[in-house]
Amino acid sequence: MSQNVFVSETCRLNLVNPILIQGLPGLGFVGKIAVDFLIDQLKPKRIAELYSTYIGLPDGDMGVRVELDGTFTLPKYEFYASAETEPNFLFLTGDIQPVAWGQYNVANSILDFASKQGCKMVLCLGGYSVQGRRMDLVYAVGDTVDTVEELKQLQGVQIAQSGAVKGAFGVLLGLAKQRKVKCFGLLGATPGTHPDLRAARNVLKVLVGVYRLPIELTDMDRKVEEMEARVKKFREFQSALPQQDQPSQTDVPRGYIS
Amino acid sequence: MSQNVFVSETCRLNLVNPILIQGLPGLGFVGKIAVDFLIDQLKPKRIAELYSTYIGLPDGDMGVRVELDGTFTLPKYEFYASAETEPNFLFLTGDIQPVAWGQYNVANSILDFASKQGCKMVLCLGGYSVQGRRMDLVYAVGDTVDTVEELKQLQGVQIAQSGAVKGAFGVLLGLAKQRKVKCFGLLGATPGTHPDLRAARNVLKVLVGVYRLPIELTDMDRKVEEMEARVKKFREFQSALPQQDQPSQTDVPRGYIS
């Protein structure tokens, strides 16, 4: 492990071939929302924290966050593990992407730690930018043609066929493949203009199907409806105003994935 | 210790569990003013200097400062120690923050050195940006809920409950907590628009109370009055001028801490 990234174990669990599922902030916050919901529902144990000079506060500055109770914490990623589900899971969540020149170092440290836990498979969750196309789809990418064949069998999943997957999502998958660890990514279609609960829900629905997760998506459904009602109201309010300087909805480039 | 940071000891003292107190330039220069005043009053010994490729001249360039006597010195941090106070103290002072990508390296080198001196507690001094709120307050953050409970007992101290503590202040506390070294921060409320002697004085007053320091704050009080008289005169002069392009006083974001 690099001296610029350090992983501190907080508890030890006996995991059997856990699947690493990473969800960090990215397009529409889809991956982060999905992983945080999984952590919320499956109640896995927090087993380790990752700190790094490459991981700053959400605005990119170095420092610590102050909590409501007056304590503080360095920016960090957290590993949660569930030994009781079948299969076992190892979740990675965090509030920010590493800086560009630290992406490889951080991803390699994550894979080193996962490998020490016996991890043989890596899954990244994120968003896929589409406009005017079907918004209920989940796009998938895989390390090999065989993995892609398996992904094609999943309901509601379409194979991504071009473009680039940027940031921590792409780098973790790329380096996992490099290590010959089976890996794939699920990307919820999203306009990417706001934290997209619906896209996260679509990704979760695929996961629930694949792993028969004991998860209630109704909570998520309620949140999605609330959010969409709020957005609708805001748009009505906005369209009642005289037109001025509205940022175009097509600002996000077509086909950008993250 | 990284090859990019080196600490050079200039004198050896036998310290017993000294408390490290760091004060570097930041919001309102509160921390630096406070630590420099403590050094001025307690007359601790200079025991070490820290040099680093991450610490430049005050304008950020690399080079040396030329003194009045024609000698020169690299940018550096200085450690001062007092073995005669109860408790012992280790002070860290300097003229500039490390560059962003060197913050972790520098803070780790500081903690390595402090640990070699037997240090079991770390305290950072700095400023807390407030507007229109009570300006005589000192905000505090702590590594644990227990530390925060102790801080609540201090007169004139209020617990900070959100936001971020940026720069060397935050990183030192964050990494100290990470090492399980007890640590906390005291932040003088300040508009942050000028070197704020009054905020530094408020922080010092708390310290004097906690550690029963043999310090005369009257010197500081006189300086505060002089400064405030000068600022007042300048404002009267300014308000007599025709209004133009005055930078708004609310330029500093609310709730920013450093």
Added chain:
Amino acid sequence: MSQNVFVSETCRLNLVNPILIQGLPGLGFVGKIAVDFLIDQLKPKRIAELYSTYIGLPDGDMGVRVELDGTFTLPKYEFYASAETEPNFLFLTGDIQPVAWGQYNVANSILDFASKQGCKMVLCLGGYSVQGRRMDLVYAVGDTVDTVEELKQLQGVQIAQSGAVKGAFGVLLGLAKQRKVKCFGLLGATPGTHPDLRAARNVLKVLVGVYRLPIELTDMDRKVEEMEARVKKFREFQSALPQQDQPSQTDVPRGYIS
């Protein structure tokens, strides 16, 4: 090899003193087009891949490229080798230059790998920016006066006599010379305003002459003619339009090489 660059061998060939030929994107994409054509024609074996935190996607971001079949790959350089040609060749191709601060690290890793394959000579292909001068020339630079003397004997080749060769082309040659590995560069004259097939063809023609390569340049000739017909048609179309805001053709600085 640096921890930031890693070379992964995919197949082992017994090579006898292979010549390393590098062609990466640069002025007019001359080097890349030429090396990719050589790989296409000589059908060498892919023997290794180079990955690095210094090599991003073509737009400079970190991540993976998604292929048409739904698989993904990290940005990488590829080594191809032909043990059947006389001499043996080792080709290096890729889609992007390393970032500036990684150029030395990457070039040294390339030379380490080439040296392990028994490589005793290095050749870089690229473009040379000229305007209004003879466009069919290939410019050459060499590590020593002796090498330059040899280069002078080649038909259609002129010795470059000033300027700088920038980027991966220059750094690989510079470090090879530094290691006392014989090395030289061939630079096709190009306006540098578009991917320049003709300049690449001129470079290839020199190579075919020097190494008696079993290569058909007629394929390339046909492509060159198609491209030039398209460019001509576009210019006629353009000149029929009312004049406005046309970027001047002299935007590329004279004498810039890459």
Added chain:
Amino acid sequence: MSQNVFVSETCRLNLVNPILIQGLPGLGFVGKIAVDFLIDQLKPKRIAELYSTYIGLPDGDMGVRVELDGTFTLPKYEFYASAETEPNFLFLTGDIQPVAWGQYNVANSILDFASKQGCKMVLCLGGYSVQGRRMDLVYAVGDTVDTVEELKQLQGVQIAQSGAVKGAFGVLLGLAKQRKVKCFGLLGATPGTHPDLRAARNVLKVLVGVYRLPIELTDMDRKVEEMEARVKKFREFQSALPQQDQPSQTDVPRGYIS
């Protein structure tokens, strides 16, 4: 020595306590002009080259320079040594400053090499920005009060008493002092608006006096007169033109040293 800086010896001389004299590009190019003139006159032997990922082409890009004879060279610093003068000298010359984040690494490598040659004293040559003050002065800075006392004895030398010495000049002196190697700097007063031969001549005159160097300054004098005649003619020509947009001569900040 760092892996990012490497020194390659080209010839071995038996030196007795040589004095290292560094002259790199800086304000008015004073240091570089002076050292290059010393090399030209004393005809020392080239004994080593320093290459580094921190040293680029004069425009900051990475690559190689192409010479008139068609050969190429990486950007480098060169060490020259004279074993026949009394004292012995070790000269360091180059065409560019290291990038900011490489200054410490490069300077430490220079000091490592000099120390291996038995060097016990370091001297940096450069320019000192002044306006409207006496232009024939040479300013000096020293590592200790004792060194400064010695410098005060020199004719035509004035002690610098504030400001900063930036870049490679300052960092080399700072790190030499840090290693307890005696060191000082001589800075020719210069407006800094052009390569300043006169300022370099003033610095050389001091050196000739101190070390009784067998150097003819008349060559330099002739060059100075030619240059100043040319500048005068240009100014007359310029003042005959209608006034427009002339960059003010006071653009260079007062008191800036390099």
